[in-house]
Amino acid sequence: MQSQEKSLLSDQGRTCPLRGGWISFRLVDEFGEATPYAGLSYVLTDSEGTRYEGVLDGEAYARLTGTYSGPLILTLSAPYKGGEKIYADLSNRKDYPLPITELQAAAEQTLRRPIGSTSKTGAYRASAEKGEFHNVEVRDFVEFSKHLPPAAKLSNPVPAGCAKLARDFAGDKVPSFGVGLLPEKHYVLEVRALRAFRPLLSLAPEFSALNLYQLSLLATLSYGAFGQTPEKADAAPKKDFAFTYPSRGTIGHVLNTCLACFEEPSSYADSKKPSFPLVEDVPYSKRLEIVPFDPELYPQNDPSSGEELETPSDVHFFNDLRQGATDWKNTDTQAYATHDDRIILIGVRGTAEGWDGWRDADAKQVPIEGGTGKTHQGFYEAFMALRPFIERYILRFRTDQKIIVCGHSLGGAISLLLSEWLHREITSDVILYTFGSPRAGDKDFVESASGLVHHRIVNQNDPVPSVPAGWMDTKKPIWITGLAATVSGVLTPAAGGLVFAAGLTRFGGKPYWHHGEQRYFMPLRLPGREVSSVLWTPGCEGYEEAAMAKCVAQLKNNDTPDRKQFLVQAANGADHKMLDGYIPACWATLRRWQDTEKTGGYIISATESDRLKLEVETYRTQLEQWQIAADNEFPGGMIESRPQDRATAFQRRATMSDLQERQTAIRQAIKHNQKELDALKETITTITRLSTTTLTLANIYGDCTALPDLQTHIDRWAAHSENQKSERLAQIPSATNRATA
Template sequence: MTDPYLCDKSVCPARGSWISFRLVDEFGDGKPYAGLSYELTDAEGQKYDGTLDSDGYAKVINNYKGPVTLTLAKPYAGGDAWYDTLADRKDYRIPLTEFQVAAEKTLHRPIGSTAKTAAYRASSEQAEFYNVEVRQFVKHKRHLPAPAKLSKPVPYGWTKLACDFAAGRVPDYGTALLPDKHYVLEVRALRAFRPLISLAPDFSAVNLYNLSLLATLSYGDFGQVPENPNAPKDVDNPKAQEPGGEVKFPAVGTIGHVLQTCLACYQEPMRYADAKTVNYPIVEDVPYSKRLEIIPYDPQHYKSADEQETPSQVHFFNDKRGYSLDSKKTDTQAYATHDDRMILIAVRGTAEKWDALRDGDAEQVPVKDGVGKAHKGFHEAYEVLQPFVVKYLARFRTNNQRVVVCGHSLGGAIALLLAEWIRNKFDDQAILYTFGSPRAGDADFVEGAKPLVHHRIVNNNDPVPSVPAAWMDTKQAVWVTGVAATVTGGVAPIVGGIIFGAGLNRFGGKPYRHHGIQRYFTPLRLPGNQISSVLWTPGCEGYEESAMTQLCYANIKNNDTPERSNFGVQVMNGADHTMLGGYIPACWATLRRWQDTQTSGGKIITPREALNLRTQLRFYRSELEKWQSAQQVEFPGGTIEGRPQDRATALQRRSTMSELQTRQKEISLAVSHNQKELENIETTLKNIDLLEQTTVELSDVYGDRAELPELKTQIQRWADHKENQAIVRVAQVPQGAIANTA
């Protein structure tokens, strides 16, 4: 006779069925799920509560015949500080379950592992075997990753069958199983990737590389689809989403795609913003709840009197201009995210043609909530960003989290003002990494911000770090007294000289100064015509000012300031200034160089490279000395009275005494400045001596993440990507023991 649960529903229900099941991890071990509470609901709505035994097993007998629905939705009871924070925070409390936390503590089975599998265990127990994941057994699932493609999922038709037989007597969530069977259910590990970031104040190569990618990500859109899930449904569009539906992040390179579609789903992102090249971050394998979070969009769970916020409204700031003359908007863009260790804020740099106008608005204004004065254009962007950051920190920061800020170009300048304010108001150990950042504040601001940990990265011929220059903060035309040197160095122009805008009147206050520890990428030629770069701290001004000089001379007309529009175009198109074409490749090569040096026990630069650096610097010094000697021809002894009349130039003969006095004063100041630079060169030569003897420790490469027990596995995963083994890339690194990077 056919069993009643497969017959017409009018047949009287009968008891006498049974079901048993075991929850195991991806290695077939049931211990991670020991003690979990479960609930079974049979076809008549009868509930059976219990807990899994010490090996993840349970059995229910004498239930009504028909499909049963299994749920594991008991709320997390507490005990772990971070999980308690997520479950209890004021905004966007996460509906954690004991089951979720248990799954987060398991690991994914490595591809190619020879250990026994859950399927093997199911076979030994004569059980039905299926792959499952947490979202199938809990009521709230919007905070969980998107459904995975399971190799052997529980048939969906069983859940439909359970609903049909139960007629509303079973939960609207859970997974249905057929009775009179034993099951082994392999639970997919709930893990995520997050970029390896050191929170130690010291510089590390892994931060250099990973933060260069995260700073580049700030140029992308947030990528939320739909942008407004709260909008009324378009009745004319049959595919329109109902209000309150799920949001997704399908566009590659967007912020949401990298953080939520990739990292949160245990995938390594490859592209950032509009990048065409592939760059993998170095990531660590962490519990899902310790990823860089994007808050869930779940209007049913997060009731709000106002319109429900979307992830983009929480994590993304975009003061976008509608048109170029929209003076009410600053075109500032940034994103914020967090995990259990840190709050990360990344600020976008110059991306639109009118951003160059902001870059050039160099009038000085008092720093809001700080000391000294700042570049007006950068300061306005910092001001509009403040409320977004205040709200984000109030919602998500705990006392144990560090704040890490990064930015490129214009974004680096804004990030500096922002990070210093954060250091004063929120986190006195905030960390800042900037790439190609211009000067943002005056001498008073820089002095007040000395305690801020700031690692400032400058790439070879990037012109932006040398602005604002004197000509960007003066009422009068700039007269450039001379070019100190033009150095080719055998690779590319390295030092194009120094602009001596001496004697100019500022109307904004004290001169602009750079903040932080500068680290400079100097290109070096390797054997076989390959070009690499070495990251170091030169200690002399010429390396930083050279590119600015070259651009200025190309743009100066009629003895006046460089044309800012033309300057902006050159900056945005200059390969050394871009992240994708300049900074990221140099950061990658430096990370590989330091990995190689650490594993081989060698020095950070080779003797040949040290000779190359010294040659460049000595040529630069000789050109400075020639320039200084030439000034004695016009004003011997440094005075107008010492100027021989028979040697007067056409310019001198046309000049009034007042004009000659001004010119003599400017040359005198320039000579004094030049003399200081000559002294700094001696210090820089000593720095090369030290660099030639420098070895690298594991902590220099990975910072405080050097202590991770699984560090070698995480690094090997990154190194195994074919893009990190490409000949054109590996050739940028001096050959040593580069086969092993961990």
């Protein structure tokens, strides 16, 4: 203990405490500026328990004389009473109102000092004022701090000994929070800026490459655990108890350990390769929130309150985990929800457990409660299990925010049903991005949900968007994959095909339809063995159905596959997975569009346009050949009554009823085929338009183009070495091939 502290706290001093000391202090930000903290209310409490209330002057300075000897406790815990809506909303909301102080609001308006910056600091100002310099945080001065970030490792914190000695001697006369300062000194206290990162997201309904990439990461995050440690609180948690989120890739780690603590996350679920989101530097209260756990403030956190105990995991994480093979009630659906002042963000997990494969395969159609049309029973049961959780979250934390929903695979189908309900019952401000999502509803459902903004992303060779498919509930004699037109594969790295089962009766109801605007990742071979990745809207079904047809074509004996086994195989393909398929494709699109916009190039180059047009023309030729073959299967439209008079061995073996059903199916398929041929005319027009359209910043970043610091955020992201690795950049066409546009 320093000699000054010993003398000030001696027994003699306590018997006859001296009075007449002085102390002064100034609060500054990380650049040594005092203005942000001007006018804040403070309280100094001396070692005799005397409180000295005051207000910092225009230079955030205060000087006090006439205090009793001994250390003093400085607190700045006055509630925020300003007019900013975000703080009023957070302080006054019904669930988990936050104890926001004047100091917190002020610290949120300051900025972090960049590493390596040569600008002046609080230490420089302390030297100029011959004062003692220390780094401090908001949590050091306020009574309630569970809603604030965990304590940081400060380079020069205020020694804890002064406050401890004051409390040891004065007991309850001094507050249990605050920093301890010695008299006869001037202090310069540099307050750590209270900032967070949050993912850049465009709130405009139009598609953007930014949202494409960002939401691919946030959809992948739904596969992770929540990561709360420990999972549950003790029956009598200690005063300083706090949940932590140490496991990388978990939802809590990304949102609370990284973003809320001004750190860029790089892991999602079980990802091994780092992927960084584009983030913006925002005031801490504008982060994507994980609610605090504080038994002193919230009865639902207090085991002794008599209320059902609630932890952050209960608020933000839904996991309808099945308890075994005989559990037919739970659905194994998993999702998370979080929010800030702009959005409610919801991520829904795709196929991850064995039970989910059963749910994918359960393709019976059921009516939509309160809505229009019918939907896939397995998807609907999962949505209905999730809906109460989302409904409660919306009621608790939504003011006027938009709602953004994302999901992959099975999660995409559930996300569609959820978004349609939100759009119908809660707000029209819903934006949905899905990745590799199967069909979820019939024509009536899709048409009734036409007002919902849905950007549907499909990867080359991903068969899952083609399910539920007609053959999954079709008798073998009616199954017509033998009459399929193939997408040539002459110019694409992998061949595919189109299964014309669209006209078949599907699962006792109307055919399943896709909802939303499809955007399709397509690799193209360019000169020099280079492969580029093009994201476009073909406007026809052939490309989307190609992966399914390729899988089916590999089956032996032209037999219909087992539905469950086929879905397991499809879901495990690399092109369907987020980590191996969708995230790399989304990243490549964002980087490609960034480079193209800088050079003034077109969305696709002339070389790519030529390749795409040749691909489409080849496909059109095969469709026409298919139509001729289909017309000839039943010459004159007649079926001979005597088997021996029929044209083919297949027809001679089949029953009359099977042939009649097959003939009906082929007629429907021919009609569908003609519709596809008509659509290809618009596809050619689309290719021409893409090859003559320049990219704008709005195409890439949506309404984030209005952010004054957008380039700073982009530069921060681009500086990561992972965004410069050659194997990733190889997915983007070279300058030579781009220059041919």
